[in-house]
Amino acid sequence: MDLRTVSVSTLPGVGTKRFEAIKSLGIENIYDLLFYFPFRYEDMEVKSLDDAIDQEKILLKGIVASDPVVARFGYKKNRLNVRIMVENESIMVTFFNQPWLKDKFITGNEVAVYGKWNENRRAITGMKVLGDGHAQDSIDSVYSVNKNIHQKTLVNLIKVAFDKYSDQIKTVIPESLIEKYHLMNDRDMVLGMHFPKTDEQNELARRSAKFREFFLFECGIQNMKSRDKKAHVGLLEKYDKEYIDKFISGLPFELTKAQTRVTAEILADMNSSHHMNRLLQGDVGSGKTIVAIIAMLASVTAGYQAAIMAPTEILAQQHFDKIGKLLSPLKIRTSILTGSQTKKEHDTIAQNIREGKTNIIVGTHALIQDSVQFKDLGLIVIDEQHRFGVNQRKNLREKGNNPDVLAMTATPIPRTLAITAYGDMDVSRIDELPAGRKKIETYWIRSTKIEQMYRFVTKELAKKAQVYVVTPLISESEKIDLKNAELIFDKFNELFAPKYKIGLLHGQMPNDQKEDVMNQFSHQKIDVLVSTTVIEVGVDVPNASVMVIYDANRFGLSQLHQLRGRVGRGEKQSYCILIADPKNETALERMKILTSTNDGFVLAEEDLKMRGAGDVLGSRQSGLPDFKVGDPIADINILETAQIEAEALFKNDAMAKPENKVLKSFLNDEFEQLNNFD
């Protein structure tokens, strides 16, 4: 019997109202109910007073030493006080608003009270009382419920369902893996998750449930990947190899080995009939842009259009300028589409794109509007892909006839994210910087020492350095940020103008002004650029060599690394000065890590540990699925094992084996849902 086809409403005691209530938790059938696991457990082991920790929960056992007294206070409130003797000490027990518990305390009887310990008063605020005989050790499961349904009701329903259907719980994980990793079968796991008798039993059940959850997820990913590969649905972009080789040898610099390798990987994908879904990862300044340009040019030589979507207008403009410089001598027609163009401009550009008059289109998310239709889109490049939501990426993909996709990111991908969020993508990595780059020297100073920074900047300016000064995000409000940037701008003017030219850049400036300031900075007409974080990603001015970041503790590690990556992009020795007054250990730790390493990978791993995946990649856009039992960061080892096993299963076509029958039919039903995961 498939428990997913048996409705919870068939259980005794579940009428229409209760069924509705339970549905509000997302539970409809017996399978859902049995796999609705507790989100935490309360340790109900009796402890000694020596183990009691202030403000933490504890279960204490003792003899009732006084008659309970219920006192009323306030409006309809009451308090029950009773003393119990625990290890020869009289402990005060208080329960709020549960006067009926009075009957549980009979002088001279043994009781166990679970509650919050107050060290100062040697007292406990009770949450639960276990009477005589019940005070043995146990573990209590705690479920996430809502106002429609009580913990107790839910637990009872799970009990009833388990008693009736436990024989029908089929184990979906292949037997060989259960043995290899010493896991529980699904029936024992369900039992150990809901009603554990010992910590060991619960521990094993949890490990099994985590493996099961990760493994099924990874099977979904593998399935998607193998479908993409098998079905010849991708575009075959037969590009002109000779032309591309010539273009590469004509570049003003030689590609690094890593750039050459990833370019070959990408071109091979494009030149095959399977669909390319590739992630290009390379640390800040490693030279991803030129690789993307080569790929786009290849697509054009194959007779297709190519598009690149950037997260900000500044970046789109920068790409457009670079592409124009390199490709217009070759008569490649390029255009740029952003949100700030007039309707007339937009319409003309969109028409050229539709009619195939434009070969390469650079844009922001304006590219995904309905009014933009391509004639024959062959390749999409998505720059800083985590800045776009899953849907935005999907929309762009749907613009052509399943075009090849190249996503780029400078965020080094910690293992967790590589396995989960990007699991269905092939990954190319640029793991070296262009020759001649020097290590950026990073210093951290407290705001009281700000004069040191001014002195340093004075010295560097005298050496013709260009300086970025990034002002903090004081609040969510752009206005306040701006005011702050203006104050700092004034200060720099006071100190350095007119000898040096100071520029100001912020998000609220009209586009053409932003462009103008950026242009002046990149042509060395501005010496110091005071900016909000609009310059965070991608901005490329190789001559700039000093980065000053105010209130650095307000930024995440990955973000600081991105900002710092705006310098050290040429051959000059570059510096980064972080101004911060860390208020706690973690903040202090972050400053220390930044000054000690330039390795984006190390920083991203640390960031992930400190802040969680959602924050590192921008919440909800991380593409990380919502796991229920496992935590992709804390349980990375289980996740990796699950990934390896799922991959092996698909690689060897082992799915056809009889031992995987249950898994296969289970997944067949689940895949529909998993396929939506982009």
Ligand SMILES: Nc1ncnc2c1ncn2[C@@H]1O[C@H](COP(=O)(O)OP(=O)(O)OP(=O)(O)O)[C@@H](O)[C@H]1O
């Ligand atoms: N092989 C190379 N040799 C020398 N310079 C290079 C090479 N490849 C790229 N560059 C230059 O290095 C700088 C950084 O390259 P690019 O802007 O592509 O970096 P990126 O990987 O996109 O970094 P970010 O993620 O910070 O935007 C550019 O000025 C680019 O022209």
